[in-house]
Amino acid sequence: MRVYISADMEGITGLVDAEDVQPPGRDYERGRVMMTEDVNAAIRGAYAAGATSVLVNDAHGPMRNLLPELLDPRAALIKGRPKAFGMIEGLTAEYDAALCVGFHSRAGVLGVLSHSFMGHEIEDMWLDDQLVGEIGMLHAAAASLGVPVALLTGDDTACAEMTAWDDRVSTVAVKHARDRFAAQLVPVPEARAAIESTTAVALGRIPSVPTPAERRTLTVRWQSASVPAHLIAIPGVERRDDRTVVVEGVMLDLYRLFCLYLRVATAVTTNPPYC
Template identity: 65%
Template sequence: MRIYISADMEGITGLVDAADVQPDGRDYERGRLMMAEDVNAAVRGAVAAGATDILVNDAHGPMRNIPPEALDPRARMVRGRPKPMGMLEGLTAEHDAMVCVGYHSRAGVLGVLSHSFMGHEIEDIWLDGRPVGEIGFAHATAAWLGVPVVALTGDDAACAEMSAWAGGVRTVAVKQARDRFAAELRPPAEARRDIEETVATGLSAVPKARAATAGSATLAVRWQSASVAAVLLGIPGVTATDSRTVRAQGELPALYRQFGVWTRVASSLANQRPYC
């Protein structure tokens, strides 16, 4: 059984602030180890369920967060950037299941460190007219490939977002959001035990035969800056719905990859740090 793990950082056990998840933050080094331990719990669960090949994608920020020596040696890791598929680099139709570790809620939701890919530069995203963030976009892309998402970990807001997007995904709330930079934390050992057990249970119920999603999708993004939208109109196939909102159509995961180009263009123009 081949398992893919996409690991973000904002939804990791114990982390609540930008200083926990940004490389120059005073608690970032501790945050890196906390991230590794949540991912290792998911790896243990996958192994318990019979996984023979586990690929972890370090999907947060610089994508060099998990110290290689801290990762369970039964897993391989994709590390660094740029990556053509960003948070989903390495995911293929040959994977039997996907697990999302440390994910967070989308922009505008009162969840811990909530945002959509780019701090506050992205105000809203819609996929086929449905509001979406990193959780739904990842799930939809995996579904297009025929890979089921079997588990997600994060705060309670992230878990609620996953359940609303796709009700069959098991979730583990490692903390309860009190505000955007505050949470009630679960004891790390308890949270990681829950992650391990939930991943193992989810993988034991993976269907033998899975169907990929056919057809194209429509992606729309509303930016904080009209200048970002204006520049993106230079990309073939990108159209405007208003001065700050652009849209494009295509098949997933190609549309997911194109969105990565949009965010790189936006980063070069806005140069804004997340969570400010």
């Protein structure tokens, strides 16, 4: 059994603030250790369930967060950026299951460090007519490859968001949101034990892949009108209004195109996330 792990940071055990998840935040180095240990718990669970290989993609921000010297040596690691497929770099149809470790809820939800890909630059996103964030985008892209998502860890709002997309996916809430930068934390040993045990159980009952739509529509509403002004230079991308772009296509192509959106938006804007 081949297992793929996409590792984000905002939904990691114990982390609640930008200082925890962004360099050069005063607690960022500690956050890197916490992230690595949550991923290690998932790796242990995967191998307990019979995994033959595990690939981990460092999917947060600079994508240089996980500490290789502390990572379980049985897992391979993709680190750094740019990556054509961003948070799903390295995921192929050869994998039997995908795990989402340390994920957060979408923009507009009162979850810990909630946002959609770019802090406050993205106001809302829709996949067809459904509001979507990083969780839904990954789930849809994995499904288009024929890979089921088996597990998500994060705060309770992230878990609820995944359940709304697919209630067969196992979830582990490692904290409970009190506000966007505040949470009631699950004790660290308890959270790690839950990640490990739930991973093992989830991989023993991997859900079937939902039949993906042949073509889908991605709509993104930005805070800044300058971003759509640049994105419409991409063939197929249309501007619905000054701040909204829409494009139609095959899901995997849309995901890769959206990763290009992010690079364009980063070049156009200079606003830090979580403002």
